[in-house]
Amino acid sequence: MSSGASKPTNVFNARFERILPLVRRPGRYVGGEWNQVVKGAAEVSVALAYPDVYEVGMSNLGLQILYEIVNDHPKYRAERVFAPWTDMETQARSNEVPLLTLESRRPVSEFDIFGFSLQYELTFTNVLNMLDLAGIPLRAELRGEGSPVIIAGGPCVFNPEPMADFIDAFVVGEGEEVILELLGVIAAVKTGQGGPGVRGRLIEALSKIEGVYVPGAVKWEGRYPLRAPDGSALTVKRRLVSEFDRVPVPKSPVVPAVEAIHDRCVVEIMRGCTRGCRFCQAGIVYRPARERSAATVAAAAARQIENTGYDEISFSSLSATDHSEILEILKQTRSAVGDFRPVLSLPSMRTDKFSVEIAEQIAKAKKTGLTFAPEAGTARLRQVINKGLDEEAVLGTAVKAFTAGWRRIKLYFMIGLPTETDEDVLAIAKMAEDVLARAREALGIKAARQLKVVVSVSSFIPKAQSAFQWAQALSLAEVQRRQNLLKERLTSRQIDFKWHESKASVVESALARGDRRLGRVIEAAFLLGARFDSWSDQFNFDLWQSAFKTAGVNLDLAATSGFEVEADLPWDHIDCGVDKEWLALEYRRALEAVPTDDCRTGPCSLCGVCGPGVRMEIVES
Amino acid sequence: MKVRLKYAKGGEARWLSQLDVARLWARAFRRARAGVVYTEGFSPHPKIAFSPALPVGVGGQAEFLDAVLDDGQVFSSLGGRLNDHLPRGLRVLETVQIAVGTRSLGASISVADYQVAVEGVEADIAGLTPDGVKAKKEFKFELLGRYAASGQARREAALKVRVLINTGAGALAEALVEAAAGKIRVVSIDRTALWVEADGKLEDPMAFGSE
Numbered sequence: 001m002s003s004g005a006s007k008p009t010n011v012f013n014a015r016f017e018r019i020l021p022l023v024r025r026p027g028r029y030v031g032g033e034w035n036q037v038v039k040g041a042a043e044v045s046v047a048l049a050y051p052d053v054y055e056v057g058m059s060n061l062g063l064q065i066l067y068e069i070v071n072d073h074p075k076y077r078a079e080r081v082f083a084p085w086t087d088m089e090t091q092a093r094s095n096e097v098p099l100l101t102l103e104s105r106r107p108v109s110e111f112d113i114f115g116f117s118l119q120y121e122l123t124f125t126n127v128l129n130m131l132d133l134a135g136i137p138l139r140a141e142l143r144g145e146g147s148p149v150i151i152a153g154g155p156c157v158f159n160p161e162p163m164a165d166f167i168d169a170f171v172v173g174e175g176e177e178v179i180l181e182l183l184g185v186i187a188a189v190k191t192g193q194g195g196p197g198v199r200g201r202l203i204e205a206l207s208k209i210e211g212v213y214v215p216g217a218v219k220w221e222g223r224y225p226l227r228a229p230d231g232s233a234l235t236v237k238r239r240l241v242s243e244f245d246r247v248p249v250p251k252s253p254v255v256p257a258v259e260a261i262h263d264r265c266v267v268e269i270m271r272g273c274t275r276g277c278r279f280c281q282a283g284i285v286y287r288p289a290r291e292r293s294a295a296t297v298a299a300a301a302a303r304q305i306e307n308t309g310y311d312e313i314s315f316s317s318l319s320a321t322d323h324s325e326i327l328e329i330l331k332q333t334r335s336a337v338g339d340f341r342p343v344l345s346l347p348s349m350r351t352d353k354f355s356v357e358i359a360e361q362i363a364k365a366k367k368t369g370l371t372f373a374p375e376a377g378t379a380r381l382r383q384v385i386n387k388g389l390d391e392e393a394v395l396g397t398a399v400k401a402f403t404a405g406w407r408r409i410k411l412y413f414m415i416g417l418p419t420e421t422d423e424d425v426l427a428i429a430k431m432a433e434d435v436l437a438r439a440r441e442a443l444g445i446k447a448a449r450q451l452k453v454v455v456s457v458s459s460f461i462p463k464a465q466s467a468f469q470w471a472q473a474l475s476l477a478e479v480q481r482r483q484n485l486l487k488e489r490l491t492s493r494q495i496d497f498k499w500h501e502s503k504a505s506v507v508e509s510a511l512a513r514g515d516r517r518l519g520r521v522i523e524a525a526f527l528l529g530a531r532f533d534s535w536s537d538q539f540n541f542d543l544w545q546s547a548f549k550t551a552g553v554n555l556d557l558a559a560t561s562g563f564e565v566e567a568d569l570p571w572d573h574i575d576c577g578v579d580k581e582w583l584a585l586e587y588r589r590a591l592e593a594v595p596t597d598d599c600r601t602g603p604c605s606l607c608g609v610c611g612p613g614v615r616m617e618i619v620e621s
Numbered sequence: 622m623k624v625r626l627k628y629a630k631g632g633e634a635r636w637l638s639q640l641d642v643a644r645l646w647a648r649a650f651r652r653a654r655a656g657v658v659y660t661e662g663f664s665p666h667p668k669i670a671f672s673p674a675l676p677v678g679v680g681g682q683a684e685f686l687d688a689v690l691d692d693g694q695v696f697s698s699l700g701g702r703l704n705d706h707l708p709r710g711l712r713v714l715e716t717v718q719i720a721v722g723t724r725s726l727g728a729s730i731s732v733a734d735y736q737v738a739v740e741g742v743e744a745d746i747a748g749l750t751p752d753g754v755k756a757k758k759e760f761k762f763e764l765l766g767r768y769a770a771s772g773q774a775r776r777e778a779a780l781k782v783r784v785l786i787n788t789g790a791g792a793l794a795e796a797l798v799e800a801a802a803g804k805i806r807v808v809s810i811d812r813t814a815l816w817v818e819a820d821g822k823l824e825d826p827m828a829f830g831s832e
Contacts, residue, residue, distance in 0.1 A: 020636060021678045027641060032633030034648070034708040257637055257645060257708065309648030309706070340651065 012097055013105050019091040027258040028054035029088065031080075031102035034255040035307065037067070038103045042077035043187045046070055047101050047111040047148070049081045051118075051126035052534070057082040059262040061316060062117050062154065064253045066179055076183050079103040079111075080254070083126040084133065086531055086538070092133060099134040108134040112186055114148040116167075118156035121511035122504060122534035124163060127152075128526040131166065138523060140168050140216050145199050149206070151182070157213075158238075158285050159464035159571040162511050164215035165519035169206045171213075172574055173238030173285075174271075176247055178211050185209060211239035213574070220516055224568045234573040244271060244290035244617055249300035252307040264312035265304040265342070269297050269329055273318040274600035274616070275350075276607075278386045278467035278590050279375070279417065282318055284583070285465050285576045287609040289600065290617040294325040298332035305340050312343040320346040321353030322600065325619050330361040347371075354397045369408035369454070370401050376417060377427030383593045384419050386467075386586075391431070398435045398453075399442045408452045409435065415482045416460035416474035418590060425482050428455060429489040436494055451494060457486065458500040461509045462562075465576045467586035469569065472562035473509045476502055503541040504533065510548075510558035515570035518558070520551035579608030622690045623723070624699065627715040627827055630681040631811075634710020639674035645708060646686065652706040655699060656691035672726040672815055672826070673733075679790045680811040685726050685826050687719065717830030724817075724829075730786055732823055734814040735793060737780045741805030781813070 020026040048067055050057030057063065063080070070078035079101035084092060091097070098107045108114055114134065116127050128138055131150070137143050140150065152163065153171040160170045171178055185205045193201050207214040213236040218226045226234045241247050249267055256263065272289040273282070292300075301313045315329060323329065330344055344362050349372070374394050376382045382389055398409050413428050432455045440448040459479050462471045474482070479502045490497045511518060525533075525547035532538035548555040563569060565584050572580070582605070589596060599605050600618065610616065630642065637645070647667045650657040659665040668689035675681050690699075700716040707713070784793060794807045816823040 026636040026677065027633075027638070030633040030636050032709045034645075034652075034706075255648060255708075257634070257641055259641065259644065263644075306652070309651035311647075311651070 010105070012100060012107065015095050015097050016100060016105065019088075019095050019097065022091055023088045024085065025054075025258055028082070029084065029100075029102070031105070033257050034309075035252040036103055036254050037071040037078075039071065039077040043075040043190070044077070044113070044183045045111045046076065046078045046113040046115055046183070047081050047108045048078050049108075049114060049116045049127075049130060051083050051116055051123040051130060052532070053085050054082045054256070054258060055260045058254070058256040058260040060117060060119065061266050061268065062119075062175065064250050064266075066115075066175055067254070068250045068252070069176060069179060069248075070183065073180065073183070075187065079106070081108055081130070083123075083130055083532070089129065089133065089531070099130055109136060109146070109148065111148045112190070113151055113182075115151040115153070118152050118154040118163065120534055121156060121162070121508050122539070124511065124522050125526045125530040125533055127163070128166065128522065129531055132526075138526075139165050141165075143168070143199070145196070147199070149186070149199070149202055155281065155285065158281065158574055158576055159513065160213060160215065160574065161516045161570045162514040162518035162522060164220075164516050165523070167215065168203050169212050169214050170236075171239070172211045172236055174241050175239070176241050178209065178239045181209050182206060182212070210237055212236070215516075224515065224570050224572060226573045235575050236573055237575045238285065238577055240577065240614060242290075242613060242617075245292045245296050245619070249292075249296070249304075251300075251303055253304065255308050255310070262314065263310065264314050264345070265301060265308060265310050266314045266316050267297050267301050267304065268292070268317060269315045269320065269326075270317040270323050272616075274322070274598050275319060276386050276467075276586070276596050276598070276605065277375075278384075278586055279414065279460060279463075280318075281463035281466045284467075284578050284607075286318070287577060287607065288614060288616040289322075291323055291325070291619045293619045294328035294332045297329050298336040301333045302336035302338075302340075305337050305342055310342065311340075312345060313337075314345045314347060316347065318348060319350055320348050321350045321358065326353075327357060327361070330358065334361070354400065369410055370406050371410040371412065372397065373412035374431065375412065375414050376420075376424060377413065377429075377431055378424045380593055381417060381420060381424045381427075383595045384590050385417055386590065386595050388595050391434075394431060395434055395438045399438050402439045402448075402451055403442060407450055408454065410454040410456055411435070413455065413457045414460040415457055415486075416479060418468060418471045419593075422482070422485060425485050426489060428457065429486055432490065432495050433492065436492065449494075452496060453494060454496045454498060455486075455490065456498045456500075457483065459502055459505040459509075461505060461512055463512055464569070464571045465574070465578070465583075467583050467590060469513065469583065470563045470565055470567075470587055473560045475556065475560050476506050479505070501536050501539065504536070504539045506555070506559045507533065507539075507541070507544050509560070510553075510555055513563075513570070514558060517551070517553050521547050521553050524548075524550040577609040577614070579606075582607045622692050622694055622696065623687060623719050623721050624690060624696065625685060625687050625717050625719045625723075625726075625827060625830065626700070626703075626713050628681075628684050628686065629712045629714055630675060630684055630710060631712075632710035634708065635680040636677060637710075638677050639671065642675075642711070643669065643671060645711060649703055649706045649708075649711070650688065653699075653702040655688075655703060656694045658689040658691065670725055670727065672730055673786055675812060676790055678810075680809070682811055682813045683714070683815055684812070685730075685815065687723075687726055715827055717827055719829055720831040723831075726826060729817045730815050730826065731818045732816040733784055733786050733788075733812055734816075735782050735784065735790065736811045736813050737782060737794065737797060738777065738808040738810075739780060739797065739801075739805045740777045740808055741801060777808070786815075 050060050050063050067078050070076045081101045131138055136147050150168045152167045153175055157170045157172050189202050189205050206212050207217055228234045270291045272286040274289045375387050432453050435453050439451055462468045483499050525544055528543050530543050596605050657667045659667055670687045672685040700713040703713045790810045817826050
């Protein structure tokens with residue numbers, strides 16, 4: 001249902017309408033979409049923000065989930081706001097139009113909470129820009145009674161320190177339960193303890209909620225570990241939802257009018273992962289693995305299809321084919337959606353679990369390219385990273401896929417992994433060539449001429465809360481040297497080589513494992529004009545180099561340095577659920593190329609996450 | 622079953638492109654379970670065809686689409702069902718069934734009416750005549766009125782114009798500004814009607830319905 005009154009006739013609205021014809025894709029800023037929720041007065045109002053442009057932000061599942069949870073509650077209201085593109089920013093500033101939400105075109109500064117989803121470090125300057133456009137002081141310590149409480153969640157919050165200067169309260173972990181606790185606390189303080197000083201009381205009350213980290217409450221003395229006000233070591237425990245099968249799936253996601261990156265229903269079939277790939281942060285911070293049953297998924301998918309009219313359903317997880325009922329999910333969904341006949345897609349398939357049966361299920365309506373992620377070119381390096389795939393699994397699967405009708409296969413790799421040599425890098429090329437050779441054997445040379453293998457290579461960036469959090473990262477020069485090695489080797493017309501912008505990766509790396517000093521860098525970059533850094537045509541490396549210099553932080557060291565395993569890390573106060581000692585053990589095993597079993601099928605590796613109230617939730621078939 | 626719908630594009634939807642609008646319609650048809658037929662082949666798409674595109678920023682008070690639906694559809698409730706499932710800026714105004722061989726909207730529509738809201742200090746809006754506008758376009762217009770907004774010297778007027786379909790809204794706006802020697806600003810444009818030329822007369826596209 002599309003509900004709500006027409007836009008308020010406030011002075012901002014009139015100015016806003018005058019600048020709409022002057023910008024690209026004005027549809028990004030106008031709202032009015034199907035399933036939008038426009039509520040009247042509420043006890044607590046939240047402006048939910050994704051710090052990128054509308055088309056990207058509307059594809060974010062977390063935002064959809066929180067939007068629906070908040071709006072389903074009779075006392076609360078959530079509206080959306082995204083980063084204005086550069087042309088809109090220019091117009092908004094010169095016409096004095098502050099940052100407005102989509103639903104009611106109200107200034108964000110009038111909301112109780114302004115909440116950001118931090119998915120990616122290269123969106124940080126957009127966060128600052130949105131605060132600035134909303135008329136809110138960038139630094140938390142400078143905010144007065146009139147400012148909303150600035151909250152941030154999402155994966156980047158597992159190392160919150162680089163953004164600590166700008167956020168009033170970080171929320172660590174899964175948001176479904178904690179968001180309502182947050183709003184309840186705010187409602188209570190507003191009614192019971194309103195009046196002068198209420199903002200301080202709000203933030204103090206929030207700090208008592210499990211999973212909430214208020215950086216302003218901690219004295220920053222330039223080093224870690226951080227101490228709580230009483231002197232003890234600070235620990236913030238991440239939030240997790242249990243009984244995942246019973247956690248509601250969004251029923252009526254807002255359907256973007258302007259084409260979004262992903263225009264489809266998204267149903268999460270599983271959270272967490274049991275594989276233990278050592279470069280992966282998500283596989284650690286979302287442990288333990290928790291599945292939804294096929295029946296739940298199918299019903300939720302059918303309801304979304306009816307309420308949106310989309311023609312595609314994506315089953316989201318970290319490793320879809322590991323789900324114990326994956327075939328049932330596909331079959332039951334097909335049956336539940338009846339004559340809607342949507343395309344079904346599985347974005348994260350394990351190469352070794354790909355089967356012809358699954359292929360046929362997802363091929364029924366449309367064939368797009370298939371993507372697999374061997375990540376490393378040699379078996380040895382794959383053991384180091386614990387992505388236990390053998391050569392045959394990759395080649396065999398590719399052939400199965402080509403035989404089943406796919407024409408294009410994309411292979412993801414990283415360069416710069418710990419212990420990597422040139423031999424490992426060149427093996428990437430060999431794997432792509434072997435895929436083609438095998439395809440020619442299976443399909444014949446003539447048929448194989450239509451096939452395409454895309455090799456996509458990005459730079460490995462060590463992330464906080466992963467087994468590789470102590471590892472060094474490659475310098476820019478070394479990354480470029482290794483990319484060139486591959487470029488020179490891949491000459492076949494049937495192999496496309498795509499490599500990620502390495503300069504942006506340098507900045508991402510510095511931010512990912514940075515400490516609070518990075519706040520000055522991010523602010524400097526913003527003031528110099530950095531915006532949309534994750535967009536290759538907007539990213540400006542010179543500007544960032546200036547920002548690091550101005551802030552007195554060495555970019556090369558920040559981007560490449562590793563840590564001693566015994567050192568205090570800037571994110572030690574964030575308890576992701578998994579024992580740090582276990583991560584260190586995994587790191588040592590990595591350096592000796594010793595693999596660790598998948599704990600779903602093999603023995604428990606004692607990572608420390610399971611305990612009272614927290615356990616793996618696998619559907620019994 | 623083939624149907625022709627007349628609809629309005631306004632509100633937030635005026636800021637969408639034709640491609641966005643086409644996508645919105647496809648989803649609305651699905652939500653309303655209106656049984657739209659899809660093409661076969663590699664990339665199936667719904668059999669919906671539109672009247673000539675409106676650019677971003679231009680509203681439409683009489684836009685059209687033809688759609689092929691399953692024969693089992695109940696025609697009488699179609700407009701209402703679609704309206705229950707359309708986002709705020711789009712609305713079905715009229716529906717007719719049309720014969721399968723009916724000439725497409727794209728091929729048959731040749732004339733368009735626009736309402737152009739302009740403002741211009743010191744501009745002689747009454748002086749905007751067909752002769753004052755580029756000769757190659759067929760122009761016929763009426764000046765609806767000229768009034769001043771209260772408390773401001775700015776003169777505003779709404780101009781009703783009829784042009785050949787090849788003259789897009791953007792070109793129309795440019796021609797009017799040029800005719801006024803640059804002294805007016807176009808505030809908004811809405812397309813108010815589309816016409817099919819038949820036997821020398823202008824017909825409403827909805828007149829081609831069959832029983």
